[in-house]
Amino acid sequence: MSSSEPSSEIIDADVVVPPAKRPRFSKRVMVIVAAVILLLVVGGGVTLYLMTRGAAAPGEPVAESHDGAEVTYIDAPAMVVNLRGADGAARFLKIRFTLVPVSESKGExxxxxxxxxxxxxxxxxxxxxxxxxxxxxxVFRIKEEMLVRATAALGPGKLKDILIQDLVQQ
Incomplete structure (x- = not known):
């Protein structure tokens, strides 16, 4: 055999077996890649489920049981307002919040x-x-000020808390 010919094993005088090709990726790498893809798909599905399962229309009370007591949440519509800036640049605030009434009857x-x-x-x-x-x-100061203003608008003894869901400044 010359050095320019590809190497091959000779088993029999008449039969020539070509050398075995090595796989492009090892089995270990393929298992890791498959596991990562599976985790991403399952994680995306769980995230999508959690984001959409409690989606109620704004203003619609959502009842939830917690330690045997009914708790009502009222989702308020998202608000977008201009912020006052000294430099004159346009800035905006988007806030989404939920109101927690003292009782279910006060929720209506x-x-x-x-x-x-x-x-x-x-x-x-x-x-x-x-x-x-x-x-x-x-965020705490804004929440407290919103609670004071909501109590002034509704009257005392009707609102327990305000939960801030999103507070985004642009």
């Missing part, structure tokens, strides 16, 4: 007065500056 009353509550939030949110939204304490 709050649902009926939801436009009044949203109207009470407008002047406060429009007066915010971008620097007012910095840090986690800012």
């Amino acid at each position: 009353e709050i649902k009926a007065k939801l436009p009044l509550i949203v109207d009470a939030f407008q002047p406060f949110l429009r007066e915010l500056r971008p620097e007012d939204l910095a840090g986690s304490a800012a």
